[in-house]
Amino acid sequence: MSLQATTSQTVGPYFSIGLTRLKQDNLAGPGVSGERLTIEGRVLDGDGQPVPDALIEIWQANSHGKYAHPEDDQKKPLEEGFTGYGRIPTDDNGRFRFITIKPGAVPGPQGKPQAPHIAVSVFARGLLRRLVTRIYFPDEAANANDFVLGLVEPERRGTLIARKIAGQAGALEWDVILQGLSETVFFDCGL
Amino acid sequence: MANFAGYRRPYPGTQPAHLHPAYVSSIKRAPAKPLVPMPQTLTEVTGPVFGKEAVDTKACDLTRQSSGEPLGERIIVSGRVLDENSRPVPHTLVEIWQANAAGRYMHKRDQHDAPLDPNFPGSGHALTDDEGRYRFVTILPGAYPWGNHYNAWRPCHIHFSLFGPAFATRLVTQMYFPGDPLIPFDPIFNCTADEKARNRLISSFDWENTIPSQALGYRFDIILSGRDATPMEK
Numbered sequence: 001m002s003l004q005a006t007t008s009q010t011v012g013p014y015f016s017i018g019l020t021r022l023k024q025d026n027l028a029g030p031g032v033s034g035e036r037l038t039i040e041g042r043v044l045d046g047d048g049q050p051v052p053d054a055l056i057e058i059w060q061a062n063s064h065g066k067y068a069h070p071e072d073d074q075k076k077p078l079e080e081g082f083t084g085y086g087r088i089p090t091d092d093n094g095r096f097r098f099i100t101i102k103p104g105a106v107p108g109p110q111g112k113p114q115a116p117h118i119a120v121s122v123f124a125r126g127l128l129r130r131l132v133t134r135i136y137f138p139d140e141a142a143n144a145n146d147f148v149l150g151l152v153e154p155e156r157r158g159t160l161i162a163r164k165i166a167g168q169a170g171a172l173e174w175d176v177i178l179q180g181l182s183e184t185v186f187f188d189c190g191l
Numbered sequence: 192m193a194n195f196a197g198y199r200r201p202y203p204g205t206q207p208a209h210l211h212p213a214y215v216s217s218i219k220r221a222p223a224k225p226l227v228p229m230p231q232t233l234t235e236v237t238g239p240v241f242g243k244e245a246v247d248t249k250a251c252d253l254t255r256q257s258s259g260e261p262l263g264e265r266i267i268v269s270g271r272v273l274d275e276n277s278r279p280v281p282h283t284l285v286e287i288w289q290a291n292a293a294g295r296y297m298h299k300r301d302q303h304d305a306p307l308d309p310n311f312p313g314s315g316h317a318l319t320d321d322e323g324r325y326r327f328v329t330i331l332p333g334a335y336p337w338g339n340h341y342n343a344w345r346p347c348h349i350h351f352s353l354f355g356p357a358f359a360t361r362l363v364t365q366m367y368f369p370g371d372p373l374i375p376f377d378p379i380f381n382c383t384a385d386e387k388a389r390n391r392l393i394s395s396f397d398w399e400n401t402i403p404s405q406a407l408g409y410r411f412d413i414i415l416s417g418r419d420a421t422p423m424e425k
Contacts, residue, residue: 002275002276002277002417003273003274003275003276003277003414003417004201004202004205004275004388004391004414005199005201005202005205005206005275005362005414005415005416005417006362006364006391006392006413006414006415007205007206007207007364007383007385007388007389007391007392008206008207008362008363008364009207009350009363009364009365009379009380009382009392010214010216010363010365010379011350011352011363012350012365012379013298013300013301014288014290014296014298014300014301015288015350015352016298017288017296017297017298017312017313017314018286018287018288018313018314018315018316018350018352019286019288019352021286021314021316022241022245022286045219045220046218046219046220046223047219049219051220053300057361059234059237059238059239059358061234067233067234067237068240069237069238069239069240069357070240071233071236071237071356071357072233072237083239083240084239085238085239106232106233106234107232107233108232108233109230109232114232114234117234119234119235119358121358121361123363124220125216125220126214126216126217126218126219126220126221127209127217127220127221128207128208128209128211128214128217128221128379128382129206129207129209130361130363131209131222147232148229148232151227151228151229152227178219178220178221178222179219179220179221179222179223180223183222183223183224184222185224185227186222186224186226186227187226187227187228187229188200188226188227188228188229189228189229189230189231189235189359190197190198190199190200190201190231190235190359190416
């Protein structure tokens, strides 16, 4: 007889009271290797209105494609000072922004590497459970053969791929559109 | 890559649907398109690790965050964090936040006309111990009105945020109190179809952890997604 996982509930509008302490919007501290990237965007609702009470959490590998977690037994280097975790609240205009490094490729299904990606959880008032999505990178040849991207209808894959911001080196844009025609792809990967 | 067992998907009905129109804020924020099913990969079975360095050991007592004592009824909220296979989840971060005794959050967007308590910021955190146990000292949060529908009041509740061992086990939930008359009317509490699953969000009165002349105890066990028995890759 197994237990059942506790029911999820919304973070509500006041989560900053409890969740600000671990705010982390710069993962690329001194000594961390890899291509520096700034990723910014907005969280928008079904009317295109900004969501000022959303929280983005990210989880990613380091530039070598290694997760700072005991279950990653790949023979790749860990880097002190790189946890791979970020927590970024949206501001009054629904905007978020974080600095990180481009992750390396990690293993995926069927023994093939996955294209570099960042796993994302989205929490907000109105979301009864978190939404799970991913950020992929532009000009990345490996996207074409990525197993997870391949599960998504081609016309919606673009919602998962960050866009370059013209004229700003290392600056990427990626929005979370909760609902509507250009709705971001959200995944069911368990809870 | 190494074989691994993924984390179980929720039992049908035990997790809320994304859209629950009675909870009005979900109407414009819930995805309208179906979620895309995907297998768990190394990305999802790993996740952030928070050790002792990420924790202030005094943060489990929400009544001692200021020079003075907060107003309200002191309570002890404790329990265990287990996985679906009944195994304790040790050394995992538990974060909580809540309203004060008057039903007011210390937050710029909370405009409820009830007093703030300068001695009660309303947040705490702790790591579970070797057996998955946690324990907070806090005060009983008050009920408060909200704009969801006519004469809407949230039942007393404490928000909980847990990581567990992996990205796949992340959980944010709310704990309620036994006998609260507002619970049956609360659209957030009622967003989950399965009645037993909903009712597990209600803590139980806990004599064992009640401290004489000091504080009532409430027990709230939290279950995180557990490992499937079968590895996903052969």
